[in-house]
Amino acid sequence: MGIQQQPFRKRLMCETTTWLLFIFVFMISTIRGQIRYSVPEEMKEGSLIGNVAQDLGLDLRRLRSGRARIVSGETSQYTELKADKGILVVKERIDREELCGDVMPCSLSFEIILENPIELHRVTVEILDINDHAPTFKSNVIKLEISESATVGSHFDLEKKAIDDDVGTNGLQGYSLSQSDIFILNPYRIGSSRNVEMVLKKALDREKQDRVSLVLSALDGGNPQLSGTIEIIVTVLDANDNAPVCSQVEYKTNVKEDSSKGTILTTVTASDADEGLHGQVRYSISNAPKGALELFNIDEKSGMFTLVGELDYEKFRHFEIDVQASDEGGNADVCKVLIEVLDTNDNPPAINIMSASSTVAEDVKPGTVLTMMNVQDPDSNENGKVRCFLDDYDHFKIISTSNNFFTLITDSDLDRETKSAYNITVTCSDEGLPSLSKSVTLTLLISDVNDNAPVFERSSYEAYIVENNTPGLSIFTVKATDADWNQNARVSYILEDSSVNGVPVSSYVSVSADSGVIHAVRSFDYEQIKDFHFRVKAQDGGSPPLSSNVTVKIMIRDQNDNPPQVLYPVQTGGSLVAEMVPRSADVGYLVTKVVAVDVDSGQNAWLSYKLQKATDRALFEVGLQNGEIRTIRQVTDKDAVKQRLTVIVEDNGQPSRSATVVVNVAVADSFPEVLSEFTELTHDKEYNDNLTFYLVLALAVVSFLFITCLVVIISVKIYRWRQSRILYHSNLPVIPYYPPRYSDTLGTGTLPHVYNYEVCRTTDSRKSDCKFGRAGSQNVLIMDPSSTGTMQRIQSEKSILDEPDSPLEVSLSNTFCFCYFLCIHLFKCLFYQDSTFKCLMTMTSTMDNMSSAGERMTVQHLKRGRTGLTFSLIL
Template identity: 75%
Template sequence: MVNVQDLDSGDNGKVQCAINEHIPVRLKPTSNNFFNLVIDSDLDRETASEYNITVTCSDEGVPSLSSSVTLTLQISDVNDNAPVFERSSYEAYIVENNTPGLSIFTVKARDADWNQNARVSYILEDSSVNGVPVSSYVSVSADSGVLHAVRSFDYEQIKDFHFRVKAQDGGSPPLSSNVTVKILIQDQNDNPPQVLYPVQTGGSLVAEMVPRSADVGYLVTKVVAVDVDSGQNAWLSYKLQKATDRALFEVGLQDGEIRTIRQVTDKDAVKQRLTVIVEDNGQPSRSATVIVNVAVADSFPEVLSEFTDFTHDKEYNDNLTFYLVLALAVVSFLFITCLVVIISVKIYRWRQSRILYHSNLPVIPYYPPRYSDTLGTGTLQHVYNYEVCRTTDSRKSDCKFGRAGSQNVLIMDPSSTGTMQRIQSEKSILDEPDSPLEVSYSIPEEMAKGSLVGNIAQDLGLEIKRLISGKAKIYTRNTDEYIELSRERGVLLVKERIDREVLCTETALCTLHFQIILENPMEFYTVTVQITDINDNSPTFEINEMKFKISESAISGAKFVLERAVDLDVGINGVQNYELKPTDNFALKLHNNADGNKNVEMLLQKPLDRENQEQISLVLTAVDGGEPQMSGTMLIVITVLDANDNAPVFTQPTYKATVTENSPKGTVVATVTASDADQGSNGEITYSITNTLENVRKVFEVNKENGEVSLIGNIDFEKSRHFQINVLASDDGSLTDSCKLIVDVQDVNDNKPEINIMSKSSVISEDAKLNTVVTMINIEDKDTGENGNVKCFISENIPFILKSSTNNFYSLVTDSELDREISSQYNITVSCSDEGVPSLSSSVTLTLQISDVNDNAPVFERSSYEAYIVENNTPSLSIFTVKARDADWNQNARVSYILEDSSVNGVPVSSYVSVSADSGVIHAVRSFDYEQIKDFHFRVEAQDGGSPPLSSNVTVKILIQDQNDNPPQVLYPVQTGGSLVAEMVPRSADVGYLVTKVVAVDVDSGQNAWLSYKLQKATDRALFEVGLQNGEIRTIRQVTDKDAVKQRLTVIVEDNGQPSRSATVIVNVAVADSFPEVLSEFTDFTHDKEYNDNLTFYLVLALAVVSFLFITCLVVIISVKIYRWRQSRILYHSNLPVIPYYPPRYSDTLGTGTLQHVYNYEVCRTTDSRKSDCKFGRAGSQNVLIMDPSSTGTMQRIQSEKSILDDPDSPLEVRLL
């Protein structure tokens, strides 16, 4: 709403207003000089979020004068735009065998709205993939749109799938859009080749036969294999890894065909064993091996003679032993478990019986006779407190309350009766779009202090609580406050007695102007109080007597100017009429001036006759028009002289002059001139000032002789802008004439602008929106014209600007975003200067604190961390410390550390490490094993204490350092009970003959895995040696006939760790030239079969014993349970009461009432009712024990309408403390 005021009148005061074009608003006139700025077309915040509207108003005078003001209009957002994805569809690739939780892809949608309406969240739409919900395959982050894999994908099971992601904004109601995402699974080489032919079974000794007449290229067989992977991962190649005779066979690289590469001869062994390796083309490559047995023979009996020495006795014995051990272990486990359960139940029941024995005994408590409780006395020596509850935690009830109804408005009747009426308002004043922002009141002067001026809350449409919460106050431009605001009542009261004559002097319209300021949000309203005049002053004359000397020659109609009466009241209460008595010779003539005053002249009606009457006395009475009417008188004494028939005459009736304010005393303002046609003393003119206003005579004086009007006082333009001086010219014959001298005061620039802080905020949040009002300032310069034109500005390079809201009112508002981390305080200097010459200025400094909001996430000191820990550590060992800092302040900068959910080898990372929430110290949760896991990584999230909290994360990689905690493992020779001879050495062996090689490995790493081999014991240490680094056993001399056939070597394998670990292996060596010679030496080892038979016997015996004990235990338990069940049924049908027995150690006598222990009674419905589940409705009436806190310890039992125990919904638990 805009109000336009032009102090001119007529065409000069007619105002037309217009605004700039091409904007969706227009200016609509409502009433005289009031305009509404209304919406003219649809607004779109996305097209323009702000309009600077210039309202220009010009009058119709010549030349036309105009003023303009710029209004800034912010367009608030509504949710009218749905999120839009960056693409119409998405495709993403993921390699199979991924880790669950892996980030696949990010979808991104943007919303053209603002703030909450533009906050996009992502939702996975319900759909299925192969009959399984898509949510079990992927998930989407609601905030970021990141797609995560929920499971590990297998290319062989699913190659691609698609789903839809919905983007939904945060508006109300929300708008959404969706997009299709297609996920394509990429193959990994995770499947080895599978050999289809030849089929590998334990009984397949000969797969193919090759006749000895076979030519070169003879097709023996074909190895057929497949790979379920795809692409190059499924390209297979075939190679011959091992063969009895590598020169006889070859394998096709691509087709797997086994062919002869030379002619088969009679020297070739019948039994040929080929090992074919099948490899794929993946990275890394995977392979499978197949053993092909080939018989080189022309007839089948020849083949059988070579392949009949393989028996399966040992395999049969090994299987039987395995199954016997397994059965014994299972039965033993069941038996031990049964025993543990029985013992645990027994211990639990024993403890429960002990607890019940010391606590809750009765079902229906029986009180011993020494405890008396009667309605008459109810005496108990101790204070009992019964707390009755329905069930556990039944105090925690949640209540919901409905919404409050309409509000009532209290209207106070200001009469003395103090009545108050309750009026239900139909519509708030603030709901009216055209409600005025200016309120006017009219009160008479001289009202008593505390008198009611008006109900400002009602007139402005404000609630009392708004006045209180907004800290409503009155702002005036001067220091005198005549009106005060009562916030609690919402009314304006008289603060000081108001004298209109003191306040406004001669001004007819006397008004007080002030503003009412409210904060949070900042508002102000203009209030005008008109002070009406009452008739409290009577007319007075400055002099009590006037003397005239009138010549008797004076003709009829001669005028004599009389002193005017002054009445400080105005309007009808001022001087209205004059009366002159007696009226024989003279009459009165009144002249109305433009200022409303009356000049009084006395007219001679008939000539005077000095001889008849030399002196005449008249009474002039001034009368006002008030009620009651008041008057004042002045005596007029006339002395009749001889003839002086010419009165002085001024050269002009009105003189005009100009004087600059602050002119020094003695400055001549103007000169008035009068002439008299008489001669002598009758022609001598004397000048005087006849103004009855005291301030004129204190400022100006006239030279009696030459008529020069000069200054004798100070002139202040701001107090009086013009003066009217009545100058009287009189000759010596008492004839007079009068004229007016109008003196206009010119303004000079002698007043600095005054800066008044109407309201200010000392603290503002750093997330304050643009154009947030911080301070309201009123500027006043008492000068006029250019001297009173004030411009204000503030220092540059700060995020604030000074906006002019109305005439001489400024608002300090935010111009850009605030950042407390850059500057937490601003000292803003507001300087105001006028346009006078020289210019005068004033300034004021405002201190503004910027309060913190949580707008900075914690930042880690490094982008990633690496930490080392030695394996076999103690759990809870401190590994490393991560550190993050937050640029915010106080609670918003308090950083806590959280371990993000992830997994390491399928195990939650929280089972490996933990992080201290306060310090960021990372601790080991378990002891690590380098051989199981060498390194792993996880993410630590740093979260601040703001609301909502902000966070960031960092990757931490933990590297496990190896310890020498594993001894070497001997791979060859394999140590078994049946391995008697491992190697044969011919007696013709030379020095350095390679007997065998000990192969060992160490699962440790680095120098902990460096192995060395030493010969610990030997049958003949001078015959063999072991290579220190390679483990090769060689002869160190020539073998002779004297050397024993049976040689036993003990080789120790040591690693290079600190301390060193070792393993030993026994190598049996036979020194002989033929196999029969070896058998003759090794036939004493025949206890293997006997050993196996004994082992089987003892295993069967142990299994029988344990099974018998287990079955016996089960029979006993079942029998006892049946017996107890039958006993409980007998007790159930008897309904015998249970009367508790109180041990005699609890003494309580009638004389003292002493109870040595605290009793707790648990009341149940029936026997064993603790095991029943009950549901209860709303509680009925209850028994209440009322305790009299007096020293007598009196307790009365009050029975309410219905007993608790009789009510099926009554609470079941009673606690006695």
């Protein structure tokens, strides 16, 4: 026995110590925090109630280190604290009805304690009701005994009402009676929480039916709705022939709407001539308007009528309530209680919007009516007089048109682009003490009027497009915005009519009307057009429409679409051109120069020269930048007379384009040596039977040229004294003028200088009056500084003729000599020589000597840095 008592004592001492410690902690500690949760009943075990750590602002490590636990509360068995997660969960199923009954609200309260340092936190868990109980009756049957003399309309109280453990809307809401032609439920008591009344619909007759069986159903307000039933058994008794009689038909009383609960209003009295139980009178409210049963009550025995709710003058100003005085036999009398409610200033004004414009155009005139309001205060006298005013007086004002009618009007001009909507607050207050007020906010939208033209994002646009583009390519987009709204702000883009170089601009570009995207209609060529401009109009969709325009400039970017073109040496299919190099030529001897141009611009026109093929690559080289062909070693007797060089000219574009030129070089000291080498190619040609015809034709052409040159020389001599020295005595800058297809673009082309190749003479030219002058037929551009951007083209003939031995004069003299020489030899070959072919070969050899001498002189000029054009005779 002692062994069994020892553990019990130890456990008792331990528990006592724990509670003492708790009481001590509770006394010296304060509640650090308090949280409240709401959960529905009948939740499963382990369901989450709340995150205690988060709601109390505690760290999980603090909960674990402080050994957080629930230490108090008789209902702690329903909850469990998981300190490792910091959450509170359901430990055991919670039944609100079992726990709290009909107490509202139903809650569990307990404390959570932490140690080191000690903290105490209070937790309250409110249990919410669910519709888990159906209405039930205490018994299965209600037995009534009613006298057969009961009058139709008599009321019978069913004392055994239903019970629903749920509360609120889930609780008992009303009753229904099975269909019967004798009894019905009192419609004024169906929804009441008190006993249900049954009204006699038809007079009873015990001899015909001494028992009536009905079913009464009780209904709750849950979803789904639950119900309970009970059987009503009515036993018909013999008649009680005297009914109670009220002392007054009507009872009148006045009460202020702010009267407190429990105020006695009146006392209803009635008497019954019967004795005993049949003479005892009971009072009850038999008929009352909606809401009256919650406001008034009558004592069943004394008939004292009291106030049990809060009155509201504005809802119910007058009550007419039927009070029934009944005896035990079921006889009853009904009287009326008339209650007048007196007003107090407890209601603010009520604002009724009779007519309101939610949208108004921005161009309305001041004084335009926007809203009409009727303001009513349900209070009476001074408590019901109201006045209204606006919180914002910027653009609107409110005026009183008649009693309790107010009008909101515009007070100044409106602008939708400045403000598109207004929230107008109207405040109305009464004149009661204390004054009460109410406000209403009206939202007014300002509709748009087309009063703003579209505005482009930029004052002008510039765009670039690479040449050789695909037609239909999108170049860029113009964008215009309109401060208006909707249709008035819908911008359409239109290409204005104009021309570019005499061609309509619509054949160059097009504009998308909706998006403003500009498309290229054609493929552009930088070499033909470098830039152009046009105007785009932006027009809105208003009526009438407003518009604005902007200038757009399109600049074409160059593309490497043109290969280099060789100007010199000229490559002809039926000609044979050879450059002569003497065998005594030193290293670096200038053989000739390849001149090429590229009509592209920029780096696409930067040319480089390379030697692609050569008969002897160790003898010649080509300058990478200048195209000069020079010897790279001493010429020897072993070198072949005929040298063939292939030079490739490449530009710097991506991808690069190129052209090739074939240069024939003769390594010899005399013209006959070269002729013997190169004439082998001509011996294999077929002899032309019509040679005589062509020679006669050539003679006629040369004769014409001879006469023409003679006339020009005489004319120049006559008018030479009238010419002014424009070119050599002018301080104007000279800019070279290139052929139309080889113009320099933006100063980046390949012809930065003018090349004027000087005269080449034959070996015996110093003994003859016949000269081959240098070509001077180029044109120059002179920039006039007195006029901005003005370029003047002056034919070189007007200036060169002013100088002695001018290029034109020498050229004409050379032409004259050449024509003279050609005519003499042609006549000799046609009429005096036995062999025409041999004669022509001799004439060719002579002219080749003249050409070779001219070429050597040209090379010498090139080595001295001069520029010019070598006159070569090609046959």
